[in-house]
Amino acid sequence: MEKPKRDIQTRTIHGGDVERYGDAVILPIFQSSTYLYQGQTEYEALRYIRLNNTPNHRVLHSRLADLESGEAGLVTASGMAAISAALLAVVANGDHMIAQGTLYGGTYDLLVRDFPDWGISCDFANPQDPESWESLLRPTTKLFYVETVSNPLMQIPDLGAVTQFCREHGLLAVTDNTFATPVNFRPLEHGFDVVIHSCTKYLNGHTDIVGGAVIGKAEFIARANRRLLHLGGCLDPHACFLLERGLKTLVLRVHHQNRSALEISRFLSKHPQVERVNYPGLEGCGDERSKSLFEGFGGMLSFELRGGNESVHRFFSTLTIPLVAPSLGGVETLITQPAVTSHSALSTEERESLGIRDSLVRLSVGIEATADLIADLGHALDASAG
Numbered sequence: 001m002e003k004p005k006r007d008i009q010t011r012t013i014h015g016g017d018v019e020r021y022g023d024a025v026i027l028p029i030f031q032s033s034t035y036l037y038q039g040q041t042e043y044e045a046l047r048y049i050r051l052n053n054t055p056n057h058r059v060l061h062s063r064l065a066d067l068e069s070g071e072a073g074l075v076t077a078s079g080m081a082a083i084s085a086a087l088l089a090v091v092a093n094g095d096h097m098i099a100q101g102t103l104y105g106g107t108y109d110l111l112v113r114d115f116p117d118w119g120i121s122c123d124f125a126n127p128q129d130p131e132s133w134e135s136l137l138r139p140t141t142k143l144f145y146v147e148t149v150s151n152p153l154m155q156i157p158d159l160g161a162v163t164q165f166c167r168e169h170g171l172l173a174v175t176d177n178t179f180a181t182p183v184n185f186r187p188l189e190h191g192f193d194v195v196i197h198s199c200t201k202y203l204n205g206h207t208d209i210v211g212g213a214v215i216g217k218a219e220f221i222a223r224a225n226r227r228l229l230h231l232g233g234c235l236d237p238h239a240c241f242l243l244e245r246g247l248k249t250l251v252l253r254v255h256h257q258n259r260s261a262l263e264i265s266r267f268l269s270k271h272p273q274v275e276r277v278n279y280p281g282l283e284g285c286g287d288e289r290s291k292s293l294f295e296g297f298g299g300m301l302s303f304e305l306r307g308g309n310e311s312v313h314r315f316f317s318t319l320t321i322p323l324v325a326p327s328l329g330g331v332e333t334l335i336t337q338p339a340v341t342s343h344s345a346l347s348t349e350e351r352e353s354l355g356i357r358d359s360l361v362r363l364s365v366g367i368e369a370t371a372d373l374i375a376d377l378g379h380a381l382d383a384s385a386g
C-alpha cells in the first residue's frame with residue numbers, strides 16, 4: 001500500500017526509509033570505514049565510507065529525496081562537491097552550459113575559472129529576460145543552471161520560463177535551492193530535473209558542519225554518485241549524523257526565519273541609512289509569477305548602506321547580536337559584506353557588473369527574537385551615519 005503523503009513537518013522527522021538498529025530511536029553514528037564483504041560483485045555495492053553507503057548516508061539519501069519530492073538523493077562533502085558532481089555528471093570536454101549571472105561566488109568561479117581548463121564552456125544569462133536565452137544556445141549546450149533565490153541579491157528568476165526553455169531545447173534544468181529550502185519551494189514539483197543544496201546552511205542549520213546534496217531522478221543520481229566516488233567528495237558519518245539531527249527542526253526554523261526576515265526587511269526599507277533592500281518577500285523584488293509558487297521567502301536578505309565602506313565598518317562594529325562572519329542559514333544571525341567574503345574571488349569589475357557593490361551587506365536571519373534584532377540593527381544603523 002502506498003504511504004499517505006504527509007506534511008513536510010512530519011517528513012523532516014519520519015520521512016524516507018529509516019533503519020532501526022538495536023531498538024535505538026535515533027540512528028547511531030556508524031564510525032566504521034569499511035564493512036564485511038558479503039559477496040558483492042560490483043564496486044559500488046561494497047560497503048565503505050567513500051562509497052557513500054553507510055546507514056548514516058542511506059537515511060539521508062532517502063529523507064532528502066522525500067523532502068524535495070525526488071526519486072533519489074545523494075549527500076556530499078560540501079555544497080561545492082554537490083555542484084561539481086552534479087554538473088560533471090552532465091557536461092564533459094566540448095560541452096556547453098548556460099547559467100544565471102548572479103550566482104554564489106564559488107559556483108561562478110568554478111564555471112569561469114575551472115571548467116574552461118576541462119574544455120567546458122558556460123554563457124551567463126539574464127534570468128529575468130527569457131527572450132535573450134535562445135541566442136546563447138549551441139549544439140553542445142547541455143544544461144541551464146540557476147539558483148531559486150540568488151546569492152547575494154535575492155533575485156528569484158523566471159523559474160517557469162527556465163523549465164519550459166529546457167524542455168523545448170532538450171536541456172537539463174538544474175537549480176541550487178539552498179536559500180529557499182524545500183520548506184519554501186520544491187523545484188522538482190515545478191519542472192526542474194535536478195536540485196542541489198549546500199547542507200552547510202539551512203538543512204543542517206547549526207553552523208557546525210559542511211555538507212551538500214543532490215536530488216533528482218534515480219538514474220541521474222547514480223551518475224552523479226559515480227562522479228563523486230572518484231572525485232572523493234563523500235560526507236563523513238559524524239557529519240551525516242549531525243545533518244540528520246539538524247534536519248528535524250528545519251521547518252520550525254525556516255517558518256520563524258521567514259517571518260522574522262520579512263519584518264526586518266520592512267524595518268530596513270524605511271530606515272534613512274538604507275538605500276535599497278533585497279528581499280523577495282517585498283514588492284518589486286524578483287519575478288512575481290515565480291514568487292507565487294513560494295510558500296515563504298526565507299531568512300536571507302541584503303541591503304545597500306549609505307556612506308560606503310566606512311559606514312559599513314561603523315555599522316558592523318556597533319552590532320551586538322549578529323556575528324560578522326561568512327556563511328548563512330544557522331540559528332544565529334550572521335552578517336557579511338559579500339564583496340570581501342562570498343564574492344571576493346570575483347574582480348571588482350565582475351562584482352560591479354553583477355550589482356554587488358562594496359556597500360552591499362548580507363544578513364542571514366537566525367532564530368533570535370525579531371524585536372531584539374530590529375533594535376540592534378536600528379541602533380547600529382544610526383551609528384553608521386557617523
Ligand code: PLP
Nearest residue numbers: 078079080104151178198200211
Ligand atoms: N550554494 C550556495 C547558494 C551557497 O551560498 C554556498 C556557500 O555559501 C554554496 C552553494 C557552497 O556550499 P559549501 O560551502 O557547503 O560548499
